[in-house]
Amino acid sequence: MKNDPHLSEELTRVAHLLADAARDVILPYFRSDNLGADNKLEGGYDPVTVADRAAEAAMRDVLAQYRPQDAILGEEMGVKAGTSGLTWVLDPIDGTRGFVAGTPTWGVLIAVGDETGPSIGIVDQPYIGERFIGTPKGAELIRGDSRRTIRTRAARPLSEAIVFTTFPEVGTPADAVAFQAVASHAQLTRYGMDCYAYALVASGQVDLVIEAGLNAYDIQGPLALIRAAGGIVTDWEGGPAHNGGRALAAANAEIHAEALAILQKTNAS
8 A cells, every 4th residue: 555656545535534534523512501422431430422433333334335455443332344455444523532531632533554553544533623644755734724734843842842632641641750760851741632632743743742641543544644844653662553452652863862772761660
């Protein structure tokens, strides 16, 4: 796919159709009185709403029409086998807690790629109308009829960096200690942005997102976007991150190396 421009263009077209379909389904539920939510987490709160399920179903309908030969991995409806060697990875609402709370930091995540990871990724925020897309041609921010190329931030020391993670506890207690070791060196640390934090890395606003406990559908869309914008996404050992787990998303190689060294040193101690 990476060396086939015609296929890449077709997959990009379909990815936009998926994002459009999800937008149409989700927006009527956002900040509405008829939003129902079920809790998926015993002993905690991990909501899934009718909007999550309807959006994934709508995206799967688009794929059944245009790319029936491709596999699908979706958060709400699981795996559909394919024959093409390509897999669409879908998170209909990343940040459902934020969605339920009425904050506009959730997003629709879409990725497509092979077993080595995604080559196309979308982070779409329907309510504020921002769509971030990364393809082999580069990364763009689309607002209505406006499109502009986006790039990650230039290198700067960690002491001047902005760092994000979604949950203050990050993951395990050991994960939290490692995150705090990085954050203690940063200029600014912020929490709770869900997938939108990755879009801020891609668009050159912030330097790092560090998270743990991710699934493939949480990271593949952001990963393809950030790489297309010039950034780096790995796990906390510097290896591939597309299957989930712990992720370090960085604006550039220099700050990635600085943060990675602290994560590895802290994990080893």
